[in-house]
Amino acid sequence: MKNRHILLLLIIGIAITSPVRLLLGHFSTYEYSLNKRQELAKNETGDIDIAVMWNNAHFGDSFERGANLALEEENKRPFTFTKDKGRQIQKKIVLHYFNAEKADNKQMSEGIAYDRKIVAAISAQESGEALDTSVLFEQHGIVFISTFATDQHLTNHGFNYTFSTIPVAVEYAKALVDFTEFKGYKKIAYLYPREGLGALNFTISYSTMLFNKDIHVVTSNSFDSRQEDYRQLIYKLLEHPADAILFLAKGKVAARMINQLRSMGIDKPVMGYIGLDDLDIWEASEGKSYNTFVASTFEAMTEEDKALEFYSKFYAKYGYYPNYLAIQGYNALKMVAAAIRKGNSSIPINIAGTLKYHFKGEYKDYYFNSLGRIENEKIIIKEMKNGEFYNTLRPE
Numbered sequence: 001m002k003n004r005h006i007l008l009l010l011i012i013g014i015a016i017t018s019p020v021r022l023l024l025g026h027f028s029t030y031e032y033s034l035n036k037r038q039e040l041a042k043n044e045t046g047d048i049d050i051a052v053m054w055n056n057a058h059f060g061d062s063f064e065r066g067a068n069l070a071l072e073e074e075n076k077r078p079f080t081f082t083k084d085k086g087r088q089i090q091k092k093i094v095l096h097y098f099n100a101e102k103a104d105n106k107q108m109s110e111g112i113a114y115d116r117k118i119v120a121a122i123s124a125q126e127s128g129e130a131l132d133t134s135v136l137f138e139q140h141g142i143v144f145i146s147t148f149a150t151d152q153h154l155t156n157h158g159f160n161y162t163f164s165t166i167p168v169a170v171e172y173a174k175a176l177v178d179f180t181e182f183k184g185y186k187k188i189a190y191l192y193p194r195e196g197l198g199a200l201n202f203t204i205s206y207s208t209m210l211f212n213k214d215i216h217v218v219t220s221n222s223f224d225s226r227q228e229d230y231r232q233l234i235y236k237l238l239e240h241p242a243d244a245i246l247f248l249a250k251g252k253v254a255a256r257m258i259n260q261l262r263s264m265g266i267d268k269p270v271m272g273y274i275g276l277d278d279l280d281i282w283e284a285s286e287g288k289s290y291n292t293f294v295a296s297t298f299e300a301m302t303e304e305d306k307a308l309e310f311y312s313k314f315y316a317k318y319g320y321y322p323n324y325l326a327i328q329g330y331n332a333l334k335m336v337a338a339a340i341r342k343g344n345s346s347i348p349i350n351i352a353g354t355l356k357y358h359f360k361g362e363y364k365d366y367y368f369n370s371l372g373r374i375e376n377e378k379i380i381i382k383e384m385k386n387g388e389f390y391n392t393l394r395p396e
Contacts, residue, residue: 034141041347047094048346051121055100058251059325063124066329074337105129113140122332127151127198134162147328155371163372172273173205175295175379189242194222199248250275255284262288277324292384300389338363
């Protein structure tokens with residue numbers, strides 16, 4: 001009899017708790033998060049919440065400042081949405097800032113995903129981190145605009161919510177191979193940080209394109225970005241004379257390496273792409289980053305550019321002209337704002353659909369293909385010298 005009572009209590013307990021467990025399970029699913037985010041975005045009150053995220057201190061401030069300037073411009077006129085029977089409601093954009101220096105990348109991305117008010121995120125993450133973030137945001141239904149990752153796998157799987165505003169690494173590699181041929185360099189040395197996959201993948205892409213060309217890699221060396229002294233590595237480079245160095249570091253690390261290369265008598269051309277698209281390197285290298293060539297989607301700034309509203313406003317506010325990441329932060333937020341206005345909606349799937357299928361002519365000449373990759377972006381080569389960038393000769 002006692003056993004029967006125990007069995008009956010167990011059955012009642014299961015019957016009571018099972019719906020609770022099922023409900024809690026539902027609340028923890030990605031589907032609930034995605035649907036709840038869309039539901040909140042439909043509200044006629046509240047703001048349009050957008051995250052600004054980065055994991056590189058050197059680029060973070062500029063990226064944030066570019067986004068802030070775009071925010072000021074966009075909120076000067078409200079976002080007006082036409083609802084049923086012609087009713088209109090108005091909202092404004094609010095930015096939320098997430099820096100992986102204060103937490104690891106996973107925590108940063110999860111912090112955004114679990115804030116269900118956030119409908120979109122613009123990112124200055126590198127490829128490895130951006131790939132992880134894109135998977136999480138796809139599951140949670142957050143529009144993800146990447147401005148720095150060049151790995152083709154970010155968009156190749158055709159996610160609904162993931163977009164990239166720059167070409168893939170292989171396109172930058174092709175531009176530098178063409179430039180190598182154009183300049184007549186025959187012997188190339190590789191220098192790349194061993195952290196992450198982006199630099200390694202780029203060197204592989206570059207090497208593959210040298211097949212059947214009279215260009216040879218004479219030495220390949222990875223290095224630890226945390227090091228302060230690279231002289232031992234530079235001695236190895238001196239044993240393998242090269243016409244040019246393919247160099248894939250960024251920020252202070254790039255400046256430190258270039259400074260030591262020049263100090264040890266290696267004055268050969270240095271070639272790279274977005275990591276070197278940064279005039280701060282000139283000052284940080286103590287003026288030794290001459291003969292440095294950068295593959296970029298942004299041409300060297302001219303006096304005419306400096307007179308443009310964005311450039312002059314940025315300079316007036318921050319005391320320097322916008323660099324690569326400032327421009328990317330500005331453009332990324334302007335793209336999201338244009339898609340929201342065009343689609344008459346701040347619901348994430350509607351923003352994503354507008355970006356992917358109805359964005360031509362909405363902001364400058366930018367538009368995306370069906371995979372979410374930017375189209376119509378030309379890569380040019382520019383040279384860093386005398387503390388400025390200069391457009392250089394290149395094959396057409």
